[in-house]
Amino acid sequence: MLSSIRPPAVAGLFYPADPMVLSAELASYMDLAQTPRDQISNTIAKAIIVPHAGYIYSGLVAAHGFSHIENNKHKIERVVLLGPAHTLYLQGCAIPTSTHFSTPLGNLPIDPSGAAKLAAYDAVTISNIPHREEHSLEVELPFLQHCLDEFEILPILVGDIAPEPMAELLELVWGGEETLIVVSSDLSHFHPYDVAKRLDRETCQKILANNSDISSEQACGCRSLNALSLQLIRHNLNITQLSYQNSGDCATRYAADKNRVVGYASFAIS
Template sequence: MPIRDQQKIRRAAVAGRFYEGEALDLRRRMAETEAQLPPPAADARTTPVRGCILPHAGYLFSLGVAMETMREARHGSYRNVVLLGPSHYVGFHGVAGSTYTSWRTPFGDLSTALTLQEKLEESGNPLFQISDAAHTQEHSLEVEFPLIQYFLGSPEILPLVVGGIAPADLEPLAKMFAAIDSPETLWIISSDFTHYGENFRYTPFGESAPPEELNRLDREAAERIAARDLDGFCRFLGRTGATICGANPIALYLALLDRVDPERKISGEIVSMADSGEVTGDYSHVVDYAGILFR
């Protein structure tokens, strides 16, 4: 088990770029965005939320989707939030925790759920490692932290970066994660959906993506995820090559649900979808976003 400093803070890497760097400005943006959302579902207060799939783009593009999805979790009582996000900067195999004891945002610090991480370390699973390098610049987890603080206050969090994984890795990782799952744990899976354009090397519809075709593509993916169809989701990725950056974290969460809820009492629903083209008007370089809730 790594020796941890008494206090080791992971400082915000993308505050002031992906979201406002000052607390008042950030809270104002989030409050104004929430005020513009459609009314929540009638059963939002009665059905506990167990997991959310949220985008991790700049708030200018994806905050509405993230907040509309995440707001239903504010009625829950969570001791911990476990986050799974893809690695954008460091290549490795498996899942990486860190030695950070807290995570700083403009709203203050969130503490690491060290007890949960120690359980993962003690599992002896070779697919789990400690790597601060995987976390230092990673935005896929960081952009979710202010949402946790806005809606939930200050639960302990366990940010985990997901690197490359093979299909055979899903079952042992799901078994490892099952040991830290509970009704008092909220899972946040961080993923943007299709990245379209020459820069992403993905142009199945031509130079520019027709918005309706892009929406159709990602709605099919979102429907398979919400239906907890892990095999169907993997087949979709193989058939379309869709550039869903958090495909591995999503697959891991679906495998976890299969393990902890074989009776399928936890169900998914698509809450919101959008794309960056709605803001920029550019569909030759566009990213899709989907918010999916599990309860």
């Protein structure tokens, strides 16, 4: 197969395009997110939920999630990424025809076996078009490159699909301890600061309760979250919230507008 590389779409916008600057920024977020060693669970995270905004807004919250994969970093060989399609309407979900995704830190190979399993299903579109300008998966890749050794990725953009069929597709590529699941989602969008905190608290409680009826108003990655909740029940896994902020919490450094904030949370599943 000829190599086809999907170039970064939001480097220089959502995160630094210079690899040295990017690496330093990632290291800073990860250092800030490190929990004292005696508080870090010895259990291995099977999945994490992390936000996907610009790093100046959600990078620290995301780092709290990525800090919980380090116990398994030498075993992880594949990362299945699920995130919402922002740039176009999508029925079902979409995987790319590209063989690699590129970031300023290098190229990441796409898992051909997992892609082939998903491609056999009618609910799966095989196309680079939904992925071309999408940021929800791309912003997670530099964190993964910073935290892990060599690994493949399986990028899945999730559109209009019910929880049960999406969970069945996810089960096909669930794998064992060699596979990490990363669900990319922000929470509420463009509410006043205090309203957003209340709405997001309710959404986080639903996530922690394994509810599979989260709406798009509560989280843009609701369809991935709803499918994941069914997988947590199926595999008898536990979920822990790690962090919460919204874009208004960046106000002291970036003059964020507290009248129209976006919420971010991170979770670990083991």
